[in-house]
Amino acid sequence: MNHFWKEGSLARYGAFRLATAVLVLVGSMTLLCCLTLIVPGDPATILLGPRATPEAAALLREQMGLNLPLYERVALFFANALRGDLGVDVINGRPVAAMVFAALPNTILLAVSAIGLAVLIGIPIGCYAAVRQGSLLDQGLAVVSVGLVATPSYVVAITLLYCFSVRLGWFPVLGAGDPGNFVDQLHHLVLPTIALAVGWIGYIARLVRSSLLEVLNEPYIRTARAYGQPERRIVMKYALKLACIPTVAILGVGIGELMGGALFVEIIFNRPGLGSLIFDAIRNRNYPIVQGGILVVVSIFVLVNLLVDFSYAWLDPRVRENLGRAGGGA
Amino acid sequence: MGLLRRIWASPSGRLGMVATLLVILGGVAAPLIATHMPNQLDVAARLTPPSGAHWLGTDHLGRDLFSRALFGTRIAVGVALAVTATALVAGILLGVTAATAPPVIERTILAAFDIVSSFPSLILALALVAVLGPGLLNIIILVTVVFVPQFGRVARAQTLAVKERPFVEAERALGASGGRILAFHILPNIVGPIVVLASMNIPVVITLEAGLSFLGVGIRPPLASWGTMLFDGFTYLEQSVWPVLVAGGSLTLATLGFTLFGEALRDALDPKLRREP
Numbered sequence: 001m002n003h004f005w006k007e008g009s010l011a012r013y014g015a016f017r018l019a020t021a022v023l024v025l026v027g028s029m030t031l032l033c034c035l036t037l038i039v040p041g042d043p044a045t046i047l048l049g050p051r052a053t054p055e056a057a058a059l060l061r062e063q064m065g066l067n068l069p070l071y072e073r074v075a076l077f078f079a080n081a082l083r084g085d086l087g088v089d090v091i092n093g094r095p096v097a098a099m100v101f102a103a104l105p106n107t108i109l110l111a112v113s114a115i116g117l118a119v120l121i122g123i124p125i126g127c128y129a130a131v132r133q134g135s136l137l138d139q140g141l142a143v144v145s146v147g148l149v150a151t152p153s154y155v156v157a158i159t160l161l162y163c164f165s166v167r168l169g170w171f172p173v174l175g176a177g178d179p180g181n182f183v184d185q186l187h188h189l190v191l192p193t194i195a196l197a198v199g200w201i202g203y204i205a206r207l208v209r210s211s212l213l214e215v216l217n218e219p220y221i222r223t224a225r226a227y228g229q230p231e232r233r234i235v236m237k238y239a240l241k242l243a244c245i246p247t248v249a250i251l252g253v254g255i256g257e258l259m260g261g262a263l264f265v266e267i268i269f270n271r272p273g274l275g276s277l278i279f280d281a282i283r284n285r286n287y288p289i290v291q292g293g294i295l296v297v298v299s300i301f302v303l304v305n306l307l308v309d310f311s312y313a314w315l316d317p318r319v320r321e322n323l324g325r326a327g328g329g330a
Numbered sequence: 331m332g333l334l335r336r337i338w339a340s341p342s343g344r345l346g347m348v349a350t351l352l353v354i355l356g357g358v359a360a361p362l363i364a365t366h367m368p369n370q371l372d373v374a375a376r377l378t379p380p381s382g383a384h385w386l387g388t389d390h391l392g393r394d395l396f397s398r399a400l401f402g403t404r405i406a407v408g409v410a411l412a413v414t415a416t417a418l419v420a421g422i423l424l425g426v427t428a429a430t431a432p433p434v435i436e437r438t439i440l441a442a443f444d445i446v447s448s449f450p451s452l453i454l455a456l457a458l459v460a461v462l463g464p465g466l467l468n469i470i471i472l473v474t475v476v477f478v479p480q481f482g483r484v485a486r487a488q489t490l491a492v493k494e495r496p497f498v499e500a501e502r503a504l505g506a507s508g509g510r511i512l513a514f515h516i517l518p519n520i521v522g523p524i525v526v527l528a529s530m531n532i533p534v535v536i537t538l539e540a541g542l543s544f545l546g547v548g549i550r551p552p553l554a555s556w557g558t559m560l561f562d563g564f565t566y567l568e569q570s571v572w573p574v575l576v577a578g579g580s581l582t583l584a585t586l587g588f589t590l591f592g593e594a595l596r597d598a599l600d601p602k603l604r605r606e607p
Contacts, residue, residue, distance in 0.1 A: 256450025
């Protein structure tokens with residue numbers, strides 16, 4: 001064993017974490033298969049409606065692979081998914097993978113712009129509150145940010161839609177905009193982005209405030225102050241960088257939350273995207289789309305968490321060394 | 331009482347307590363306060379603004395929004411409490427088992443937690459709804475599944491920490507059985523953080539349940555749920571804003587109240603943040 005694999009090395013940590021991620025994905029895929037296969041009632045009959053002939057139902061069951069034993073269906077799903085084949089839409093026969101990847105960019109655009117907006121507004125607010133700790137403004141911001149976190153995203157979305165689209169007419173009510181027209185698309189993106197970002201602004205502001213306060217009490221900040229460094233420089237140059245680490249970690253966990261929020265926003269603003277695709281498929285019992293769509297969401301979630309953990313381990317050697325030790329905590 | 335007084339001491343704790351009490355009282359006393367039956371139709375008065383007859387206006391079927399919001403409280407808080415209590419018990423059982431059982435069982439339980447939490451909570455809930463179908467009981471079951479890992483992980487971590495403390499070793503040296511140590515020493519010592527987690531969990535469950543109902547896969551329509559009220563209101567938004575205002579307002583009051591209360595409870599229970607010596 002060479003030094004590359006020694007205890008506490010990044011490579012060893014990476015390999016361990018990668019193996020866990022693969023296990024989680026395999027487990028989730030198995031669960032997904034079981035979910036859509038132990039459905040009460042016969043999906044084929046439900047899809048075709050009560051007037052379907054037994055022959056037609058049998059044919060559809062055959063097409064959906066519902067006649068195979070469970071383990072074979074799981075294996076088939078795995079094998080196909082690895083080749084990038086997520087099955088076909090049972091209603092009009094289009095390949096699911098193409099549908100999912102057509103919807104995905106819309107959702108990613110929405111999620112990324114929401115997070116960007118939340119970071120742009122949340123970090124300065126949190127900073128300001130931490131530097132002026134205990135001031136009236138700090139207390140006011142504390143209440144406002146709890147309010148922002150506690151309000152469900154769909155309530156925010158409907159409120160925005162009502163005020164700015166229905167009443168004031170400043171923004172379009174529905175859709176994602178004309179595909180070729182960038183300005184139009186941007187115009188359609190404003191309200192959904194704000195709706196999705198609002199909760200995150202409060203969350204990030206609170207997080208940055210508390211971790212900045214913690215960092216500002218560290219001895220090295222006292223040293224910097226003793227050296228006569230201007231306070232502004234201390235906060236901006238030394239403290240803020242460290243205080244942002246928990247924010248990065250939260251984004252990893254939060255990406256799932258964000259996808260859930262995006263689903264509501266997509267439905268309320270009638271935007272095409274992964275969320276509305278999965279939701280419509282559940283309503284129509286179009287299981288291949290549910291399976292494929294959720295698999296893609298879970299893969300993104302696992303991948304982002306992997307990247308976050310990895311960057312965390314890179315930034316903080318203690319994370320790597322704790323690998324595999326009992327009592328790792330929650 | 332000392333705990334409640336400490337919560338009351340902070341302005342946000344006071345706000346949380348008042349809002350939480352209002353919501354719980356509204357739910358408990360719904361049949362007494364409500365001016366109408368929640369499903370009573372008044373087709374002549376559809377989508378009306380607030381008036382003497384309907385204090386907060388009516389919805390698209392002419393049902394009284396004030397009364398529906400009150401009865402909706404029962405669903406929201408009832409589901410949240412049922413889910414949190416079940417997830418708490420299941421989480422403690424699994425977490426303590428993981429911390430004390432042989433490594434094979436521990437690994438299996440932890441892997442199961444990892445798989446469940448590798449799904450975004452709303453997506454997992456939607457996937458489970460696809461299997462179980464909507465309805466009150468199914469919503470309680472599937473939302474519980476979503477939240478068990480959080481409680482399980484905290485219970486396990488706390489048990490591991492408490493297990494190594496000197497007083498437990500002393501008890502073991504005195505010949506106490508494993509069951510006695512678990513019941514009298516480990517459980518009382520892990521309950522604090524889990525109760526805090528549970529109180530922080532309630533607004534999350536309320537949001538998730540109302541969200542599922544909003545999407546039409548949660549509580550079935552005849553029952554008054556804030557989520558379905560919000561969806562109906564959303565459908566008729568261009569004609570009247572009151573249904574959305576009442577449902578969204580109740581929902582926000584409840585989540586905000588429980589969030590503030592939960593945070594104040596956490597601060598009050600955390601000795602590190604306590605100011606008096």
